[in-house]
Amino acid sequence: REGYGTIVGSGNAATTLHYVFNDQPCKDGDLLLIDAGAEYEYYTGDITRTWPVSGKFTPVQAKVYQGVLNLEKSLIDYVKPGVPFKSLQEKTVEYMTDMMIDLNLLKGTRQQLIDSLAYKKYYPHGVSHYLGMDVHDSGLHVINGEPRNLEAGMAFTIEPGLYIPADDESAPKELRGIGIRIEDNIVVTKTGSENLTASCPKEIAEMEALIGRA
Template identity: 45%
Template sequence: MQAEYSQRREQLMAKIGNGTAIFRSAPMAVMHNDVEYNFRQDSDFFYLTGFDEPEAVAVLAPHHTEHRFILFVRPKEREKEVWTGYRCGVEGAKEIYGADEAYPITELDEKLPQYLEKADKIYYRLGRDRNFNEKVLHHWQRLMATYPKRGTGPIAIEDAGVILHSMRLVKSQAELELMRQAAAISVEAHNYAQEIASPGRYEYEIQAEMERIFRLRGGTGVAYPSIVASGDNACILHYIENTRQMQDGDLLLIDAACAYGYYNSDITRTFPVNGKFTGEQKALYDIVLEAQKQAIAQVQPGNPYSAFHDTAVRVLTEGLVELGILQGQIDDLIKEEKYKPFYMHRTGHWLGLDVHDVGVYQHGDSPQILQPGQVLTVEPGLYIVPQTQPAEGQPAIDPRWEGIGIRIEDDVLVTETGHEILTAGVPK
């Protein structure tokens, strides 16, 4: 993978010209008192370096005569490594990760200016690390103060994500192989969950078995907190308590998946825990399934990103009218968003290093155009939340529909000729 990281850096440096780009590693997050969460590297930082340690800074300076890729890292310290694990160190940053030059992170303030003073722009994304934001701004302000004397230096700061995230949006073959592996593990876990779910079991039992498979098959853990929602809980979009005992007649909505090699999958399935739909459950499920099928058919290179969502909304709205849950002309109901009490989210999102991956969806009034290598989720749903007030002018909700929540989600790759469903191995 080092060759791929190098290629990504070269691609980015070609785009920033005479600028200097700065990327900060993710901070360590505290679970409680002095106990920290497992470290997870910042996605942009990892995408360009593959470096998986905290307290690091990557600098790309394509204009520098000697050092174009510079890493600032924690130095090797035997005493600390005994407690918290192996460190790559300064030499390893060069030998393993291909840095032209590397320094201890403690020398950042001293060494960084030499990579900024001849740049015409600093590319840096002002993030959640306020202290580091201030550090970058301080260096920029100092260089601006001396600009009249030298006539060189960065006269602006630009968000590096604008360029980098368009690169991340289109996946390489190496990235797709990692995503396929994440999908395969998640598929196995979902299929096992459908085998073992039954009335009387608790939601957390299903969660535990799925997450066991995630780790057993080499996944790095969950891609996001697992949603195992039975009964009315399926109407809570981000339900993660997973404490309820499943009852006969319940639907079980599972939105859970693993990460593998930093890349994520994202799957949702809904099924009856006793193996048989009620009439109402089946009627709503069939609408969602048809919406998903027609939406996935819209995932084609050259199509606007909005097409699959608009298709899903139309199918869902038509289905709700057929069942009498909505009344009126389809076009009017869609324009006035009368469906939103039952379908309140978008039909998908980009997927990759982040579950809700980076990349724009809209360019002004024009939606992003789908192209090969992009991966997105397609996840329509219907949620008849108990005691929901219908939209103005709409009929009262018959209680027989209440408490039914359904979502079906797959990960879909845009290909040269159409699409590939990465998660097709889970029945629906």
């Protein structure tokens, strides 16, 4: 059964984190973001994929998508026992801030933009949450005042994203209305991690080929 209320947003609706109306018409040129998960034996998945309605990413969409995907894959590779949980978010904020500078969304140095929280304008959420019997499962991030390290058996999401509202006149015109999130479900193993949702396509070529067959 459905693990939680599915989020389906196209075009500018994809820039809303938890878009619940799910009634925005899909138009050529839009990106479609779907955040969904099934429950099995009381445990739920939580997957997000974003793809082009037309079946092919525009060059600008592809650049942003590939940037988010590169980060997501690097974070998954980084996961292993002993890694501080908080470092996942720290690495994400640094990468996304650099990406915003590169895309001319923000101006300033990386550290200035992080210290001022300016990056939150386009990346306002955490990159991970525990996953289990609840889609946002309970679990401590700090133990006895110390940041918690990853341990074998932990399950959580990795879900970077970038959201640029269509009415944001400070953003380059070609970026307005782009909302992208890529989310997988990760389990920490004794030596690294296992991606439980690895079979769900996310590479640009895979997505375009899959849509082309629909």
